[in-house]
Amino acid sequence: xxxxxxxxxxxxxxxxxxxxxxxxxxxxxxxxxxxxxxxxxxxxxxxxxxxxxxxxxxxxxxxxxxxxxxxxxxxxxxxxxxxxxxxxxxxxxxxxxxxxxxxxxxxxxxxxxxxxxxxxxxxxxxxxxxxxxxxxxxxxxxxxxxxxxxxxxxxxxxxxxxxxxxxxxxxxxxxxxxxxxxxxxxxxxxxxxxxxxxxxxxxxxxxxxxxxxxxxxxxxxxxxxxx
Amino acid sequence: xxxxxxxxxxxxxxxxxxxxxxxxxxxxxxxxxxxxxxxxxxxxxxxxxxxxxxxxxxxxxxxxxxxxxxxxxxxxxxxxxxxxxxxxxxxxxxxxxxxxxxxxxxxxxxxxxxxxxxxxxxxxxxxxxxxxxxxxxxxxxxxxxxxxxxxxxxxxxxxxxxxxxxxxxxxxxxxxxxxxxxxxxxxxxxxxxxxxxxxxxxxxxxxxxxxxxxxxxxxxxxxxxxx
DNA sequence: CGTCGTATTAAGTATAGACATATTTTTGGA
DNA sequence: TCCAAAAATATGTCTATACTTAATACGACG
Numbered sequence: 001x002x003x004x005x006x007x008x009x010x011x012x013x014x015x016x017x018x019x020x021x022x023x024x025x026x027x028x029x030x031x032x033x034x035x036x037x038x039x040x041x042x043x044x045x046x047x048x049x050x051x052x053x054x055x056x057x058x059x060x061x062x063x064x065x066x067x068x069x070x071x072x073x074x075x076x077x078x079x080x081x082x083x084x085x086x087x088x089x090x091x092x093x094x095x096x097x098x099x100x101x102x103x104x105x106x107x108x109x110x111x112x113x114x115x116x117x118x119x120x121x122x123x124x125x126x127x128x129x130x131x132x133x134x135x136x137x138x139x140x141x142x143x144x145x146x147x148x149x150x151x152x153x154x155x156x157x158x159x160x161x162x163x164x165x166x167x168x169x170x171x172x173x174x175x176x177x178x179x180x181x182x183x184x185x186x187x188x189x190x191x192x193x194x195x196x197x198x199x200x201x202x203x204x205x206x207x208x209x210x211x212x213x214x215x216x217x218x219x220x221x222x223x224x225x226x227x
Numbered sequence: 228x229x230x231x232x233x234x235x236x237x238x239x240x241x242x243x244x245x246x247x248x249x250x251x252x253x254x255x256x257x258x259x260x261x262x263x264x265x266x267x268x269x270x271x272x273x274x275x276x277x278x279x280x281x282x283x284x285x286x287x288x289x290x291x292x293x294x295x296x297x298x299x300x301x302x303x304x305x306x307x308x309x310x311x312x313x314x315x316x317x318x319x320x321x322x323x324x325x326x327x328x329x330x331x332x333x334x335x336x337x338x339x340x341x342x343x344x345x346x347x348x349x350x351x352x353x354x355x356x357x358x359x360x361x362x363x364x365x366x367x368x369x370x371x372x373x374x375x376x377x378x379x380x381x382x383x384x385x386x387x388x389x390x391x392x393x394x395x396x397x398x399x400x401x402x403x404x405x406x407x408x409x410x411x412x413x414x415x416x417x418x419x420x421x422x423x424x425x426x427x428x429x430x431x432x433x434x435x436x437x438x439x440x441x442x443x444x445x446x447x448x449x450x451x452x453x454x
Numbered sequence: 455c456g457t458c459g460t461a462t463t464a465a466g467t468a469t470a471g472a473c474a475t476a477t478t479t480t481t482g483g484a
Numbered sequence: 485t486c487c488a489a490a491a492a493t494a495t496g497t498c499t500a501t502a503c504t505t506a507a508t509a510c511g512a513c514g
Contacts (some may be wrong), residue, residue, distance in 0.1 A: 001473095001474090001496065001497085001499095002498090003497065003498085004497075004498090004506060005494085005497095007493040008258075011407050012509090013473075015395055016395045016432075016433065017433075022394050025398075026464085028463090028464060029464070029465065030464085038498080038499090039499045039500070040499090040500090041467095041498075041499070041500085042497085042499080044465075044466075044467090044495095046467090048465095048466085055395070057462090058465065058466095059465075059506080059507070060463085060464060060465045060466070060505065060507060060508095061462085061463050061464050061465075061506060061508055062463095062465085062506090062507065062508075062510095063463090063464060063465080064464085064465080071304045071305070071306055072304070072305040072306075073302055073303070073305070074302070074303045074304075074305055074400050075300055075301070075302050075303075076300065076301045076302075076303065077298045077299070077300055077301075077470085078298070078299040078301055079298055079299075080296065080302070083296075097257050097443075154237065161276055163296060164249075164296075167249045167296075167297065168239075168241075168242055168243045168282070169454070170453070170454055171333070171453075171454045172302050172452070172453055172454065173449065173451070173453070173454055174449045174450065174451045174452075175424070175449070175450040175451075176400050176448065176449040176450065177403075177422040177423055177425075177446075177448075178404070178422055178425040179421070181432070184376040186235070193420055193422075193491065194406070194422075195404040195405055195406040195420075195422040195423065196404055197402070197403050197420065200449075201452075201454075206242075206243065206244075211371035215500040219402075220405040221344040221403065222399070222401045222404075222427075223401065223402040223403065224399065224401040225399070225400050225401075226397070226398075226399055226400070226401055227396070227397055227398045227428075228467085228469095228503095228504090229467065230466085230467065230468085230470090231467075231468085232467095236508055255495085256495065257494085264508055265468075265469090266468060266469045266470070267469090267470090268468075268469065268497095269467085269468060269469080270469085271495075271496075271497090273496090275495095275496085282469090284497095285494090285495065286476080286477070286495075287475060287476040287477060287493085287495045287496070288475090288476060288477040288478055288479095288492085288494050288495075289476090289477065289478075289493095289494075290494060290495080291494085291495080291497085313481095336502070349493055365495080418508090440503085
């Protein structure tokens with residue numbers, strides 16, 4: 001009795017080895033099930049999994065074919081900064097820099113889809129790894145969601161507070177490179193104009209704008225993953 | 228009759244709304260199936276899908292609980308550069324800069340797991356969008372895999388050639404920021420030291436080292452995705 | 455010669471029942 | 485009291501069968 005995972009692995013091996021070349025239509029589920037010695041449901045589960053990951057294109061009546069030009073997908077895990085530091089076996093420290101209500105720039109209003117230029121809570125903080133600057137957190141928060149009274153970021157970072165209070169959210173994410181400005185130079189202790197890796201993230205919870213944050217990492221930071 | 232996708236959506240709604248709070252153990256499959264009005268197999272398919280994406284933690288006998296601190300996952304699509312340019316409704320152009328056998332630096336040998344410092348094929352090229360520099364491709368190739376005779380990169384970029392010839396591969400991927408050096412300044416026509424977004428990718432096919440490439444994008448480039 | 459409806463096909467899915475497997479809990483001894 | 489063996493339990497999976505749905509092929513008809 002073969003598990004669908006086994007069947008999946010065998011099928012993937014055929015794709016990788018070229019036994020099923022890109023663009024080629026492969027036999028129908030029912031026939032493959034017989035060949036692999038399993039039920040059609042099992043075959044279906046395996047092929048569906050491969051299709052989900054972009055290895056196969058499947059169409060009703062049209063049959064299944066190996067993707068000719070698969071869109072490579074890279075999956076990055078975006079952990080909480082403290083965990084990220086601790087995973088590197090470093091000691092995490094955190095320093096709140098500013099926390100006040102301010103009128104945000106146009107770009108932030110647009111990202112959060114706030115029509116009027118209402119005042120938002122701006123929180124900036126520095127994360128350290130083994131005492132050295134690791135990452136600057138520059139955040140705009142919807143004050144209705146996280147009022148200064150309820151959410152105090154002196155000890156627990158906004159980054160972590162949010163993960164606990166708005167666990168499952170949607171939003172956008174962007175990676176880019178930016179030069180160090182005066183504020184970043186001061187916090188990260190890097191050269192002016194240094195190339196820094198940055199992440200912009202905007203978060204909504206059931207349509208309500210929650211926060212827009214820019215995380216800027218110290219020089220040399222790399223975001224890595226396997227394919 | 229509910230599809231597992233429908234059931235999945237309903238369950239996800241409960242998680243997002245907080246009806247099933249983070250850390251909480253939810254009822255067993257059999258009971259949920261009854262509540263949702265479907266068979267256990269259907270419930271299982273739905274919950275398994277949610278567990279795959281990190282929303283749930285499931286253990287035999289232990290039951291299913293909502294992930295307390297989910298690791299956020301971001302999925303990026305890594306397209307062929309030409310497609311990437313064309314998706315932005317720009318015209319893609321390509322210019323081969325160099326193509327010769329050279330001894331690679333230590334770092335490249337290490338990434339490709341080449342013991343001896345054998346000569347590799349180095350290919351550098353420039354990709355343009357609407358005539359403007361878009362991305363510099365700096366690649367080291369295993370000459371045994373892509374000999375100069377068979378693989379000519381004057382017209383078709385190595386990027387594209389490889390997608391066609393080694394479709395399903397494994398490897399590593401890293402995103403980072405780097406300053407523009409002299410070579411990049413010349414090709415991308417940017418300021419010296421400008422902050423540039425870069426991708427390192429090393430590719431293996433069934434254990435054989437294929438290629439290691441650095442893609443450096445023109446200033447202002449952002450790698451975006453939805454969560 | 456086109457085009458509209460129908461038959462056919464292959465994937466998508468649902469279900470009940472059975473068994474497998476990993477843990478936890480309980481129980482029975484030393 | 486403590487530990488090992490056994491029972492209980494929730495998820496993991498397979499199977500056979502039946503039905504649904506989307507897309508294609510094809511033939512009748514204007």
